[in-house]
Amino acid sequence: MKMDSAAVEIDxxxxxxxxxxxxxxxxxxxITGSSIKITKIRAGRSTxxxxxxxxxxxxxxxxxxxxxxxxxSIGSSDVSLSPAxxxxxxxxxxxxxxxxVSLLLQVALPCSxxxxxxxxxxxKGGTNAEMAPQIDYTVKIFKxxxxxxxxxxxxxVRKRGYYPKGGGEVLVTVNPVKELQPVTMTERGNITKIxxxxxxxxxxxxxxAKDMSSAAVRTIRKEIKELYINIQPLQEKxxxxxxxxxxxxxxxxxxxxxxxxxxxxxxxVYADKxxxxxxxxxxxxxxxxxxxxxFLQDQLIIFMALANGTSRIRTGAVTLHTQTxxxxxxxxxxxKFTITKCEDELSSGVTYIIECQGSGASNPNL
Numbered sequence: 001m002k003m004d005s006a007a008v009e010i011d012x013x014x015x016x017x018x019x020x021x022x023x024x025x026x027x028x029x030x031i032t033g034s035s036i037k038i039t040k041i042r043a044g045r046s047t048x049x050x051x052x053x054x055x056x057x058x059x060x061x062x063x064x065x066x067x068x069x070x071x072x073s074i075g076s077s078d079v080s081l082s083p084a085x086x087x088x089x090x091x092x093x094x095x096x097x098x099x100x101v102s103l104l105l106q107v108a109l110p111c112s113x114x115x116x117x118x119x120x121x122x123x124k125g126g127t128n129a130e131m132a133p134q135i136d137y138t139v140k141i142f143k144x145x146x147x148x149x150x151x152x153x154x155x156x157v158r159k160r161g162y163y164p165k166g167g168g169e170v171l172v173t174v175n176p177v178k179e180l181q182p183v184t185m186t187e188r189g190n191i192t193k194i195x196x197x198x199x200x201x202x203x204x205x206x207x208x209a210k211d212m213s214s215a216a217v218r219t220i221r222k223e224i225k226e227l228y229i230n231i232q233p234l235q236e237k238x239x240x241x242x243x244x245x246x247x248x249x250x251x252x253x254x255x256x257x258x259x260x261x262x263x264x265x266x267x268x269v270y271a272d273k274x275x276x277x278x279x280x281x282x283x284x285x286x287x288x289x290x291x292x293x294x295f296l297q298d299q300l301i302i303f304m305a306l307a308n309g310t311s312r313i314r315t316g317a318v319t320l321h322t323q324t325x326x327x328x329x330x331x332x333x334x335x336k337f338t339i340t341k342c343e344d345e346l347s348s349g350v351t352y353i354i355e356c357q358g359s360g361a362s363n364p365n366l
Contacts, residue, residue: 053099162244
């Protein structure tokens with residue numbers, strides 16, 4: 001572990017220029033033992049600098065690696081992290097807002113893999129929030145795919161929390177690894193199953209859930225006629241804080257790929273429209289014949305970078321989030337990424353293969 005080397009400077013305004021730069025940099029700093037200094041944080045955003053969820057995420061990582069953290073306050077545009085030894089045990093992070101628990105997990109999970117024993121993370125905030133994966137996405141899509149790398153975690157959704165209050169709580173148990181295995185996902189196969197959940201919580205009427213569900217089913221039916229589509233309408237009763245509605249629809253393929261489309265209700269938006277938005281998102285992500293959807297892409301980059309060996313994943317168009325994650329991963333690890341365009345006779349769209357020679361990060365605490 002290189003501990004006392006000069007901090008690696010990360011420009012927080014490059015490319016996607018958002019919270020993702022913070023999450024990938026902080027995680028990798030913690031795992032590699034390199035100090036980092038992130039400047040110009042979220043410089044191009046309407047509210048530049050750190051937001052409450054970023055502050056809680058950075059504090060969580062610092063707590064996980066017994067690090068020292070400078071400049072970590074709301075509105076700050078520069079932050080420094082000097083990591084020490086990653087420690088297992090219980091850690092809590094609370095955004096005190098509807099800041100996403102899924103994003104807290106994104107920053108904490110990679111670090112916890114390199115602890116000396118299992119970690120228990122209590123994450124509080126929004127479980128089904130805008131601009132972030134819904135917790136259902138994390139459990140149903142992200143989890144089975146990262147398990148291919150050798151990542152094992154359990155996720156217990158204690159209470160759901162919605163915009164604007166948050167108040168949700170998720171307990172996550174993460175098992176450490178010696179090292180991560182590389183993953184190859186290049187053959188999608190056929191879509192074999194489509195299912196989902198449409199929920200209402202709090203004071204919202206159950207009819208909204210039924211409307212979201214039937215509008216989504218109608219939309220998918222136009223394009224995929226041969227599959228039974230089961231989208232369960234649900235009333236979240238006791239384990240929800242606040243009011244909210246939303247939908248997530250999942251498609252599985254014959255080779256074990258999983259995709260999702262999701263949407264959340266907002267004041268003044270018809271339930272049908274929410275259902276249709278989620279359905280169209282799902283359809284868009286299964287048209288390109290890639291093996292992951294546009295939201296999983298960037299979340300896998302850090303695991304590809306840490307794995308011991310070469311990973312290859314077929315995707316649709318490569319997102320700016322993914323390009324940003326690659327940029328940061330190459331800056332902080334020895335991983336090398338290449339992206340190759342494939343003209344694919346099977347699908348109308350173009351697919352890409354993201355290939356990574358992983359850095360083979362090994363756990364010194366195990």
